[in-house]
Amino acid sequence: MIIRDITAPNPGAFTLSGTRTYLLGESAVIDPGPAIDSHIEAVRNAMPRLTTILITHRHGDHAPAAVPLKRMTGARIVAPRGVFDDTLVDQRVSGGDTIPIEDESLEVIATPGHTAEHVCFLTSAGDLFTGDTVLGEGTTAIFPPDGSMRDYIASLRLLLAHNPKRILPAHGPTRDDAATLIEQYIAHRLERERQVFDALAGGATSAASMRQRIYPDLDPRLHGAAEIQIAAHLIKLVEDGRVIERGDSYAIQSAPQ
Numbered sequence: 001m002i003i004r005d006i007t008a009p010n011p012g013a014f015t016l017s018g019t020r021t022y023l024l025g026e027s028a029v030i031d032p033g034p035a036i037d038s039h040i041e042a043v044r045n046a047m048p049r050l051t052t053i054l055i056t057h058r059h060g061d062h063a064p065a066a067v068p069l070k071r072m073t074g075a076r077i078v079a080p081r082g083v084f085d086d087t088l089v090d091q092r093v094s095g096g097d098t099i100p101i102e103d104e105s106l107e108v109i110a111t112p113g114h115t116a117e118h119v120c121f122l123t124s125a126g127d128l129f130t131g132d133t134v135l136g137e138g139t140t141a142i143f144p145p146d147g148s149m150r151d152y153i154a155s156l157r158l159l160l161a162h163n164p165k166r167i168l169p170a171h172g173p174t175r176d177d178a179a180t181l182i183e184q185y186i187a188h189r190l191e192r193e194r195q196v197f198d199a200l201a202g203g204a205t206s207a208a209s210m211r212q213r214i215y216p217d218l219d220p221r222l223h224g225a226a227e228i229q230i231a232a233h234l235i236k237l238v239e240d241g242r243v244i245e246r247g248d249s250y251a252i253q254s255a256p257q
């Protein structure tokens with residue numbers, strides 16, 4: 001199956017060069033993108049036989065263009081529960097489902113973490129459409145409580161177990177080193193978790209004081225986002241039973257007697 005893509009004109013700190021809408025053969029798209037007229041028009045022109053619109057997760061830079069595209073073409077919307085309401089979605093998918101697209105069969109992999117409902121799509125050739133779970137460069141943002149670091153790391157391990165060959169992310173370049181990239185993603189998060197734990201052990205008890213230790217030279221505009229990532233790690237450490245939360249501060253769980 002021929003895979004093409006069109007990048008939406010929505011570049012930014014989180015979207016990198018913009019959302020990449022993938023065109024599968026002549027009939028399906030993955031993540032139609034933001035509802036920007038020129039982007040919708042470009043997708044429509046490139047896909048005169050559009051019948052299926054697949055969505056990885058509900059965020060505004062991924063899903064909204066599905067609505068006008070469905071209205072204009074009659075294409076069906078295929079998405080996990082949590083994306084739009086049931087009146088708009090023609091087929092709900094969850095992990096383990098397969099979606100026939102022309103001569104291909106896409107496997108749905110549930111990858112909660114970036115958002116609770118996030119799914120990825122895998123072709124039989126090992127092309128993995130990762131949405132925001134793995135990006136072509138940099139890291140993805142985990143914003144609790146919808147985002148979960150614990151789920152996210154488990155989802156990365158699940159993706160690795162499917163032996164993908166290429167990563168086709170919603171943001172950033174396509175990567176031919178799928179397994180290496182996912183392993184780096186897991187290692188990066190575990191390293192950050194270790195830094196958070198070490199900052200706690202060193203006396204930092206709040207996300208702000210940990211941020212000063214872990215990211216000493218960070219651009220002040222990114223302080224808030226960095227503290228949320230630290231909070232996501234702290235929540236995971238609490239869930240893992242290694243840290244306890246006391247009001248606004250955190251402490252290392254002492255070893256059982």
Ligand SMILES: [Zn+2]
Pocket residue numbers: 057059114132
């Ligand atoms: Zn997103």
